[in-house]
Amino acid sequence: xxxxxxxxxxxxxxxxxxxxxxxxxxxxxxxxxxxxxxxxxxxxxxxxxxxxxxxxxxxxxxxxxxxxxxxxxxxxxxxxxxxxxxxxxxxxxxxxxxxxxxxxxxxxxxxxxxxxxxxxxxxxxxxxxxxxxxxxxxxxxxxxxxxxxxxxxxxxxxxxxxxxxxxxxxxxxxxxxxxxxxxxxxxxxxxxxxxxxxxxxxxxxxxxxxxxxxxxxxxxxxxxxxxxxxxxxxxxxxxxxxxxxxxxxxxxxxxxxxxxxxxxxxxxxxxxxxxxxxxxxxxxxxxxxxxxxxxxxxxxxxxxxxxxxxxxxxxxxxxxxxxxxxxxxxxxxxxxxxxxxxxxxxxxxxxxxxxxxxxxxxxxxxxxxxxxxxxxxxxxxxxxxxxxxxxxxxxxxxxxxxxxxxxxxxxxxxxxxxxxxxxxxxxxxxxxxxxxxxxxxxxxxxxxxxxxxxxxxxxxxxxxxxxxxxxxxxxxxxxxxxxxxxxxxxxxxxxxxxxxxxxxxxxxxxxxxxxxxxxxxxxxxxxxxxxxxxxxxxxxxxxxxxxxxxxxxxxxxxxxxxxxxxxxxxxxxxxxxxxxxxxxxxxxxxxxxxxxxxxxxxxxxxxxxxxxxxxxxxxxxxxxxxxxxxxxxxxxxxxxxxxxxxxxxxxxxxxxxxxxxxxxxxxxxxxxxxxxxxxxxxxxxxxxxxxxxxxxxxxxxxxxxxxxxxxxxxxxxxxxxxxxxxxxxxxxxxxxxxxxxxxxxxxxxxxxxxxxxxxxxxxxxxxxxxxxxxxxxxxxxxxxxxxxxxxxxxxxxxxxxxxxxxxxxxxxxxxxxxxxxxxxxxxxxxxxxxxxxxxxxxxxxxxxxxxxxxxxxxxxxxxxxxxxxxxxxxxxxxxxxxxxxxxxxxx
Numbered sequence: 024x025x026x027x028x029x030x031x032x033x034x035x036x037x038x039x040x041x042x043x044x045x046x047x048x049x050x051x052x053x054x055x056x057x058x059x060x061x062x063x064x065x066x067x068x069x070x071x072x073x074x075x076x077x078x079x080x081x082x083x084x085x086x087x088x089x090x091x092x093x094x095x096x097x098x099x100x101x102x103x104x105x106x107x108x109x110x111x112x113x114x115x116x117x118x119x120x121x122x123x124x125x126x127x128x129x130x131x132x133x134x135x136x137x138x139x140x141x142x143x144x145x146x147x148x149x150x151x152x153x154x155x156x157x158x159x160x161x162x163x164x165x166x167x168x169x170x171x172x173x174x175x176x177x178x179x180x181x182x183x184x185x186x187x188x189x190x191x192x193x194x195x196x197x198x199x200x201x202x203x204x205x206x207x208x209x210x211x212x213x214x215x216x217x218x219x220x221x222x223x224x225x226x227x228x229x230x231x232x233x234x235x236x237x238x239x240x241x242x243x244x245x246x247x248x249x250x251x252x253x254x255x256x257x258x259x260x261x262x263x264x265x266x267x268x269x270x271x272x273x274x275x276x277x278x279x280x281x282x283x284x285x286x287x288x289x290x291x292x293x294x295x296x297x298x299x300x301x302x303x304x305x306x307x308x309x310x311x312x313x314x315x316x317x318x319x320x321x322x323x324x325x326x327x328x329x330x331x332x333x334x335x336x337x338x339x340x341x342x343x344x345x346x347x348x349x350x351x352x353x354x355x356x357x358x359x360x361x362x363x364x365x366x367x368x369x370x371x372x373x374x375x376x377x378x379x380x381x382x383x384x385x386x387x388x389x390x391x392x393x394x395x396x397x398x399x400x401x402x403x404x405x406x407x408x409x410x411x412x413x414x415x416x417x418x419x420x421x422x423x424x425x426x427x428x429x430x431x432x433x434x435x436x437x438x439x440x441x442x443x444x445x446x447x448x449x450x451x452x453x454x455x456x457x458x459x460x461x462x463x464x465x466x467x468x469x470x471x472x473x474x475x476x477x478x479x480x481x482x483x484x485x486x487x488x489x490x491x492x493x494x495x496x497x498x499x500x501x502x503x504x505x506x507x508x509x510x511x512x513x514x515x516x517x518x519x520x521x522x523x524x525x526x527x528x529x530x531x532x533x534x535x536x537x538x539x540x541x542x543x544x545x546x547x548x549x550x551x552x553x554x555x556x557x558x559x560x561x562x563x564x565x566x567x568x569x570x571x572x573x574x575x576x577x578x579x580x581x582x583x584x585x586x587x588x589x590x591x592x593x594x595x596x597x598x599x600x601x602x603x604x605x606x607x608x609x610x611x612x613x614x615x616x617x618x619x620x621x622x623x624x625x626x627x628x629x630x631x632x633x634x635x636x637x638x639x640x641x642x643x644x645x646x647x648x649x650x651x652x653x654x655x656x657x658x659x660x661x662x663x664x665x666x667x668x669x670x671x672x673x674x675x676x677x678x679x680x681x682x683x684x685x686x687x688x689x690x691x692x693x694x695x696x697x698x699x700x701x702x703x704x705x706x707x708x709x710x711x712x713x714x715x716x717x718x719x720x721x722x723x724x725x726x727x728x729x730x731x732x733x734x735x736x737x738x739x740x741x742x743x744x745x746x747x748x749x750x751x752x753x754x755x756x757x758x759x760x761x762x763x764x765x766x767x768x769x770x771x772x773x774x775x776x777x778x779x780x781x782x783x784x785x786x787x788x789x790x791x792x793x794x795x796x797x798x799x800x801x802x803x804x805x806x807x808x809x810x811x812x813x814x815x816x817x818x819x820x821x822x823x824x825x826x827x828x829x830x831x832x833x834x835x836x837x838x839x840x841x842x843x844x845x846x847x848x849x850x851x852x853x854x855x856x857x858x859x860x861x862x863x864x865x866x867x868x869x870x871x872x873x874x875x876x877x878x879x880x881x882x883x884x885x886x887x888x889x890x891x892x893x894x895x896x897x898x899x900x901x902x903x904x905x906x907x908x909x910x911x912x913x914x
Contacts, residue, residue, distance in 0.1 A: 034098050036903055037153055039911035040338040041106065044141030044212070046219030047310065047341035048912070049113065051149055054103040058112070059090045061105075065112045070135050076170045077132045079192075093117070099157050104149055106142055109305065109340050113137040116146030118154055118162065126161040126196075127154055131173060141212060143176035145910060148209060151199040152909045163196040181205030203661075210444065213910045214418050220343045221411065221419035224311040225354045225401050227286030228257045230363060231309075233278060233300055234291035234316075235261035235269045242315050243291035244269070245365060246351065250289075253353075253362030253369040258283055278307045286310045289351065289363055294318035297347070301333055305340025312337055313363060314346030317382075320407055334409050338912070345411045350382050350404035356425055364402065373398015374427030374509045378416040380405050380434045384498065388432050388458075391502040395625040397509060400425040410912070412437055417445045420453065428508045430456045430501050437913045439483065440800050440906030443490050443822060447659070450491030454508040454650055457492050458501040459483075476798040482820040486799065489821060489829060491653045493646050503634065503643040510630025511608040513651040514644070516577040518544035520570035522563075523582040524552050528614065532582055532637045539645035544575040552586045559589055560597050567598065571605040578644060582612040582637050591616075595627035602631065610644060612637045659826030664862050666704035669870045675699055676873045679898060688875050688899040696896040703863045707891045710780035716759045719779050726781045729753045732761060734769060735776040737895075751782060783892065786885030787842050787852050791861060792878040793868035800904045801868040803833065805861060808881045811839040823869035830862045843884060852884035860889055872901030 038052040054062070066074070066085050075081050085093070096103055103117035113134045118127040129150060133142045154162070166173050174193065177184050181204040182197040230250055234243035247269060250259055260281045261274040275281050278288060278300070288309045290300055297316050304312060314333070319326040330347060337344040345352060351364030355372040362369040366389060375397055379385035385404040392399065400423065405411055413431045420426045429449065436442060436459075446455050476483065487494045493508075495501050519541045521532050529548025536543055547566050552559040563581075571579055581598055591613050602609040611633040613623045623635040634640040675698065683689055691699065697707050711722035712735065723730045731750040739747030747769070749761045762777065769775045788808040796802050801823045806812035819836030821829055834840060834857050845851040860882070868874055876897040883890045905913065 032098055034153070037104070037149065039149065039909065040335075041145050041910055042213070042216040042220050042343075042912065043145070043341075044139070044216055044219075046216060046221075046223045046343070047108075047140070048220070048338040048343060049106045049108050049142070049341065050335075050339050051104055051106045051145065051911075053098060054094055054096060054105050054115070054117075056091075056094050058105060059094045061112050062094055062115070063090060065115065065132075065134065068134065069132070073132070073135055076167055076173070077130065079167060098153075102150065102153050102157070104146055104153075106146065107339065108137075114142035114146060116143070116150050118150050118159070120157075120159060121163070123161075125159055126163060127159045129162045129164050131176070138172065141216065143173065144180060144212060147176060147180055148909045152907070154199060160198055160200055161196060162199050163194065166193045166195060167191075168193055179208065181208035209910065214421070214445075216910075217415050217418035218422050220311075221403075221415050224287060224313070224343060224345060224411070225352060225361070225403070225419070226356070226359050227311070227361070229260070229283055229285050230255060230257060230287045230289065230361070231260040231262055231278060231281055231285045232289045232291065233262040233304075235263050235272075235274060236291075241291075242365070246289050246291055246315060246363065247272075249351075249362045249364060249367065254360045255362070256358060256360055257286075260285065278303050278309065281307070284308060287313065287363065289313045289315065290346075291315045294322075298329065298333060298336065301336050301342075301344075302340075305336060305342060309342060312342055312344045312346075313349055313351055314344065314406070315349055315351065315365075316346075317348035317406075319347045330407060330409050337410065343411055343415075344409060345403065346406040347409060348382055348406035350385050350406070352404065353399070353402040355398070355400060364404065366402075370399040370402060371396065373400060374425065375399045375505050376416065376420045376423070376426040376429045377402045378405065378413050378430070379403075379432040380408050382406060384432050384434070388430075388498045388501065391498050392430075392505065394622070395502055395506050397502065397506050397626060400427075408435065408437070412913070414438055414441050414445055417442075417449050417455070421445075421449045426453065428454045428456070428505060430458075430505050432458045432498060432501065434460065436483075436798070438905040439486060439798060440822070440904065443486050444906070446487075446490040446492050450650075451654070451658075454504075454647070455490075455492050456495060456501050456504050456508070457487060458495045458498060460496075476796055478794065478796040478799050478802045479804055479818060479820060480816070481818065482796070482799060482802045482804070482822065485820040486822040491650065493650050495646065499639070500642065503639050504646050506626050506632045507608070507610060507643050507647055510626060511602060511610070511632060512606055513654070514578040514608050514648045515651065516575075517542045517648055517652075518575040518577040519644070520545040520547070520567075520573070520576045520579040521582070522547045522550065522567055522570060522579060523584075524548075524550045524586065525582070525584050528582050528584065528637070532580060532612075532641065535638055535641045536580075536645075539641055541641070541645055541648060542575070544577075545570045545573050548582075552583070552589060556588055556593065559586065560593060563594070564597050564601055567601040567609065568605060571601065571607050571609075576607075578608040578610075578648070580610050580612060580637070580640060580644065582614060582640075584615045585613075591621065591623065591633070592627065595631050595633060599628035599631040608644070608647075610634065610640050612640045656828060659828060661824055662827055663866055664704060664859060667863070667866065668702045669866075672699055672702040672867070672871060675702070676871055676898060680873055680900060683898070683900055686899065688897045691896045691898065693894075696894050699896065700867075700894065703867045705860065705863050705867075705891065707894050708780060708783055710778045710893070712776060712778045714776075716762050719762060719777070720755050720758060722779045723752075723755070723758055726779065729782045730758065731780050731782055732758070732765060733778055733780065734765075735778055736772070739769070739772065739775070780892065783883045783890035784885030784888045786883040786888075786890075788881040789843075789857070789884055790878070790880045791864055791882055792880075793864050793874070793876070795868070795872050795875050795901060798905070800872070800906070801865070803861065803865045803868060805833050806837050807839040807842060811837065815839075821865070823865040825862060825865040827862075830858050830865065833861055834858055850886045853887055853889055854884070856889040857882070857884050860891070872904055873898050875899045875901075 100120040105112045106114040116131045118129045120127045184197045187194045232247040235247040236243040261269040261272045263274040264276040319330040354361040533543045713719040733748045792804045806818040811817040817837045821833045843852045878895040879891045
């Protein structure tokens, strides 16, 4: 089946690669008239029973009229999707709008060989999104009672399904607006599918190395040798069309000649041969690929186009792909024992899962963790990250019993909204450590094909904090935190005991601890440990256990200068015993050691984290303490504010957007903005532009005295110091006088239009802003107006959806936010009302990507009221968000 030529009106944005229930992939797209022959072939290959279940009768062949009806679509009232594997249709789903324009009848047909793989639920999700886009909010279907599989698809979708039995047929109907339950169902299915697709890569039953070479030191030769020497428990095949023998094995000329099924193919062939090898793997039924070959990032746009084609080819044939330019992957589970990587040895078995992107940084991270003796459960180097991503790995780690902590080094992030919801869930059970550069999202590494961000600085970090992620800057910092979380209990609070044999060092550590937000609860920094091992070690143990037993002590750091007669190994055993007995974290710092043969920065006594620098130790402990505190917070509660009509707001936006094209942004006039905001329960204090003094007086009489007058110039309208606003005008005479004075004062800036507005309750001036970012999607920002945001960049950022706790934290996070709570004798503001406003803005922005910018400036937060004085609201045609109400892999 040739990919159809796109007809006018073909909704290309509905196309998607999808992960099936068993972890394999397929391609979903709208059906076209060119699919007629393929649809007929699909129908004729179905069993009699399947045809009967779909059509309530048996028909061996579709008539030409039926084929035209099924394949000639308008993509509005009549829509159909197909899921393909290779050139074959394996599933069809469709809807037809009924007489009620808000309702459509839906039907599915899945090939006999592919039933039970989740195709029906995927088709339903994508049909629902397309239907809602076309103004349909309800699906109905007629199903035979014996068609239990299809009934199950509807009943397990998370919608509230209504059933009616009539004349031997079950009639089903349900609203298709996403609900909390339907979203949870979709995310659960997506999670299981993604986890299984990664498990297929990390736990294959057979591996083929394509490009295995006899040339010593070549990539192919090393990869094959590492798989074999790592004692992989499954079958291993070498593929090389030229060699007669490779590493003692008889190679096969092509993947098609390998006698058994191949779960994982490792490709190490020259750059120009990779596409054909991927196609051969698809034809041979390979399930997953690791592409070690580089060069795609070095070949400019041509290389990126070839890389995209590799991904399309792999996914179309049901395969997930790691790379290109991947260092490989490893699984230390003894039942698998897979070292399909460039690392000469399988890592030591442990609880840390590792994901990295570029090869160079992957090598550095692996080396850093290996030097520290940190055991790993699984390692994956994504290279150019063309397909398998950190999100996929987190889905796998969540279910993997061998992984107790997760570390990721990210250079780009393709789907941060999905990352946020997965990491927030994963962090509840396993620490997630992320190292990223401050420039991530602003520019792309070579070979990475994702969107860049236009969000304000700090928004991405705010998203990570919301998700409970332990964010670090470097590989070394990631390793510092990792060796602590994989072997120690989490601290239950910030209380720290400092123990050592140097008073000066104890003071330095105490200062560092307080700077990182820890509380110094006990100090024993003058231990005399030069009395011999038999006396010193018991003294050390008594001191550490005594400190850990004190009230308010949640962890201990032991900083020791070298002591003659005491080895660091024996000290480590003693401290490890203290941690186990007390059930609290203990970390060791050995400073002043100059002997290069003594390696300090590593895990000792199996699980005791040891460092040479007290600064690194304190930073790691503080990061883990913050994570432990995040765990104590209640599970985020999403409580949408009352009085919201999102459907009415969407209808308004649809009407306004009909004449908006491309990247154009349209600023709503004040009345349009107020109309939209009213559907979210947000009021803007009325203002009236005027030309003459008489018009201003008439407006003031209607609004009620006292009033304010402002210039409409955006740069001056809120600047009292520059004469852009005058307040507390109490009568007509004063109003006329202020208008004349204001026009005279503003004359050097040019003729400025003016407006009159009622006076609001006096309060703190704030700014609330929400944007639609190409990478992050909706971003909400809050700050106190004036120098705090204009000069000091004192903003707080959050990524919706916002929980009740997220909203409260948003308005409290700016450093200047103390002014909202009664600063220097001023009355406290109505923070509860401010939180309610922020929650409404976040919900509006999350619901409507077409709102490109909404800015309330200023908002006055008074003791009893919160008043929005002005709004700037701009709309445009939105791009598809990276995480939407349908399962789709990022292309």
